[in-house]
Amino acid sequence: QSPSIATAIEGGVCHITLNRPEALNAFTAPMLDALAAALQEVAANEQVRALVLTGAGRAFSAGQDLQEPLVRPEPGVRKDLGLMLDHYLPVARALRSLPVPTVCAVNGVAAGAGANLALGCDIVLAAEGASFIQAFSKIGLIPDCGGTWLLPRLVGRAKALELALLGDKLSASEAARLGLIARCVPAETLAAEALGVAQRLAALPTSALVRTRALVDAAMDLPFDEALSAERTAQSALGQAHDYQEGVQAFLDKRAPRYADR
Ligand code: T3D
Structure with a gap:
């Protein structure tokens, strides 16, 4: 079967x-x-x-x-x-x-x-x-x-x-x-x-995508100001990750990025 x-x-x-x-x-x-x-x-x-x-x-x-x-x-x-x-x-x-x-x-x-x-x-x-x-x-x-x-x-x-x-x-x-x-x-x-x-x-930075989903879902029930705070928390974490550094460096180097975080 x-x-x-x-x-x-x-x-x-x-x-x-x-x-x-x-x-x-x-x-x-x-x-x-x-x-x-x-x-x-x-x-x-x-x-x-x-x-x-x-x-x-x-x-x-x-x-x-x-x-x-x-x-x-x-x-x-x-x-x-x-x-x-x-x-x-x-x-x-x-x-x-x-x-x-x-x-x-x-x-x-x-x-x-x-x-x-x-x-x-x-x-x-x-x-x-x-x-x-x-x-x-x-x-x-x-x-x-x-x-x-x-x-x-x-x-x-x-x-x-x-x-x-x-x-x-x-x-x-x-x-x-x-x-x-x-x-x-x-x-x-x-x-x-x-x-x-x-x-x-x-091919995109997975953790940014998954956090976007979570923030969009949560934001439906949040006041605007709390959504801003949640975005700040997420951006703060993502900014310290490899994928952000790779994405910006690839842009500056005019090459395709290679994302690895998950
Ligand atoms: O536990 C709980 O109940 C809680 C959880 C609930 C979650 C749910 O999903 S509740 C909703 C359950 N689903 C339905 O009520 C849909 C029932 N099916 C239909 O409305 C139609 O079959 C379809 C619109 C899906 C397709 O229509 P059609 O005309 O293309 O095909 P058909 O001729 O109706 O179905 C073909 C066969 O599949 C037929 O069997 P047969 O006559 O060839 O022996 C039909 O009985 C069978 N079938 C279709 N859907 C189901 C099913 N058999 C068992 N369960 C089904 N859901």
């Missing part, structure tokens, strides 16, 4: 592929645990400087596998879906705090938790035929995997609530127009475009 998560590392870029195409890459508990373990390996591997997350087959992910024993309703049995979410949270947290930048290549439909794990990545590209569905309300649930946090920040409260309450399918092009994702690209160029973005990120 092929693994539900496939990992490959090439030239500083780690590719993680959701690999249950026969089930539209719907998540099971073992699959999520494998994904969390793969992300931990990315975090621990100093050679990796960017991540590309994508799906095998025609879907990115149909979200929770509704056949999974932990969630499948049984007459007379009250299921605690929190136990299922315990398998998602390490993944959602890892994607948001990975020590390298993340690119999601959404190759097809991304529903429920599949949509929100994709939207948790730093730069999200989607194929023209792909779509995003906040499928939760249709089965009596709320948007999880960070959906309630991500959606209003990405598209504002009005659109977030329309997407979350109605659960309609949003095309990749409309998602890009709304600012839910970075870009919609032809299906045949998605993998190459995602790799190109990841390679560009891998």
Whole structure:
């Protein structure tokens, strides 16, 4: 049996592929645990400087596998879906705090938790035929995997609530127009475009990129003055790192920089 998560590392870029195409890459508990373990390996591997997350087959992910024993309703049995979410949270947290930048290549439909794990990545590209569905309300649930946090920040409260309450399918092009994702690209160029973005990120100073992500996320909840202080703290630390010295020296020497910090 092929693994539900496939990992490959090439030239500083780690590719993680959701690999249950026969089930539209719907998540099971073992699959999520494998994904969390793969992300931990990315975090621990100093050679990796960017991540590309994508799906095998025609879907990115149909979200929770509704056949999974932990969630499948049984007459007379009250299921605690929190136990299922315990398998998602390490993944959602890892994607948001990975020590390298993340690119999601959404190759097809991304529903429920599949949509929100994709939207948790730093730069999200989607194929023209792909779509995003906040499928939760249709089965009596709320948007999880960070959906309630991500959606209003990405598209504002009005659109977030329309997407979350109605659960309609949003095309990749409309998602890009709304600012839910970075870009919609032809299906045949998605993998190459995602790799190109990841390679560009891998060549940049990783710790500055990761701190930028953390500051942008934190700033949404900070008064302006506290955001200024947080920027000062980060800049102070980065200014003492190798990558800053290398970047400035390379600029002055009129040569390409070679960044090494992570
Ligand atoms: O534990 C908890 O429940 C809490 C966690 C929640 C997180 C969540 O993600 S909740 C949301 C769960 N996901 C959904 O509700 C999405 C359900 N699927 C769909 O709406 C549609 O299948 C898609 C929009 C994703 C794709 O539509 P389409 O028309 O391209 O394909 P299809 O014909 O609907 O599906 C193909 C097959 O996949 C079909 O099986 P069959 O008839 O060929 O035997 C379908 O039942 C199966 N499938 C699709 N999604 C799921 C699934 N099987 C199990 N779980 C799924 N999520």
